[in-house]
Amino acid sequence: MQLETYISDLLYRYECVIVPEFGAFLTQRVSAKINADTNTFFPPKKAISFNEQIQQNDGLLAHYVADVEKIPFEIALEKIKKRVVSIKSQLVEKESISLENIGELALNEEGKITFEPFNHLNYLTDAFGLNIMVSPAISREEYKQEIESIEKVIPLTFTPERRKTRPYLRYAAIAVLALGLSGFLGSKYYVNQVENHNQIAQETANTQLEHKIQEATFVIENPLPAVSLTVTKPVGTYHIIAGAFRVEENCEKIVSDLKSEGFNARKIGVNKYGLHQVVYDSYEDRKEALNALREIRRNNNPHAWLLVKDLK
Structure with a gap:
């Protein structure tokens, strides 16, 4: 029985998958990370851990096995129990157990189960399709040094003599500034006119709507008594x-x-x-x-x- 396959399927949908009389595999959401030293971007994921103290059967794993293999619930429980006995015997013999796509189990010197998760599979469905990405470093200092070297070869300066020989540039600049200022003022005036028009149109529409509502208002002389019904809808997964x-x-x-x-x-x-x-x-x-x-x-x-x- 490939028990790890069923556990792996359930880890996509649930935060806790309990293996009866063995332990529980838990997941916790981890945010995206950036390693500044290697310029590596890690997407968000579900980190997997193992808790040996949680062994109470909640029926989740056995019910899933029964649905997949089309067998009764009791038989699914028995198959899980046999697989757990096999895993425990291998651990006692100092053998490490590798659960495909989940992690590796082993016994430490104190007789406790240790768990080392595998990181090649992301159980967070929201991060589907997102992979680890490495971005090349941006060398800003190198570009700055290159620009400084170019400025030394070709200096960008204006001499006073040239400014005197071309006085029309000053008048052209003044003309451009005046045109820009007049355009800005004209644009602002146009925007104000549009806003005033929209406000007047909105007020007119509101007045007409109130008038229509008043015309459609009527009163029932003998209204029926109100009936209140309380409906409770069972919810829960x-x-x-x-x-x-x-x-x-x-x-x-x-x-x-x-x-x-x-x-x-x-x-x-x-x-x-x-x-x-x-x-x-x-x-x-x-x-x-x-x-x-x-x-x-x-x-x-x-x-x-x-x-x-x-x-x-």
Whole structure:
């Protein structure tokens, strides 16, 4: 079983992928960086880390494996468990485990799992198509020295004698300045005229609109009483599954019983096996859903599990 392939697929969409009884692979967004020494531009990415302490099964990985391989959820859990046992045995034998496109796992002297991520794959979908770019350095000082050397060979100066021999240049400059000033003033006057015209047109349009509204205003002598309806639409991507039933009538009874116990229970439709699914509740926040799942498993249903799915 290529477990790393399924983990890699989920890392594109989720910030945490838990491998039951082993650990969790976490992602964190890292902003774009520039290495001034090498003139290298690095695009934004997802940095991958591993936390051995997070081992509580949230159903995400097993549910994905079951969907891809078209097998029941329980069989997917069993396959993941066998793969985890194999990885742990290899680590105990002092062998490093290389997970394709994810990173390398090993045991340190204290018996803790160490993780070294691979950086050749970017899991941030927003940065798709952006690669590392190296830009040549800009040599501004070299151009400055080149210009200074040219000025030494060809000095750009004006002598007083030339200015005396060409007095018409002074008058031409004065004429250009006068034309520019008159053009600026004329342009400013034109802009002011346009703004005044637009303001007058806007005021006229507003007056006509108010007049039309007044003509269309009417009063109902006996208006109908207002009716207020409160509609609550369940939202959330994380759903705690209470059970799946072949007969839909059984769902109604379960939903009624769970609601009497204080849960926001409801039916969420038929899964790919033709079973009608009932949930305790749905959540938008992943941590809140996991806390609720642990509480339900402890007090109500030890077989409850978490479904991660956007319901249409």
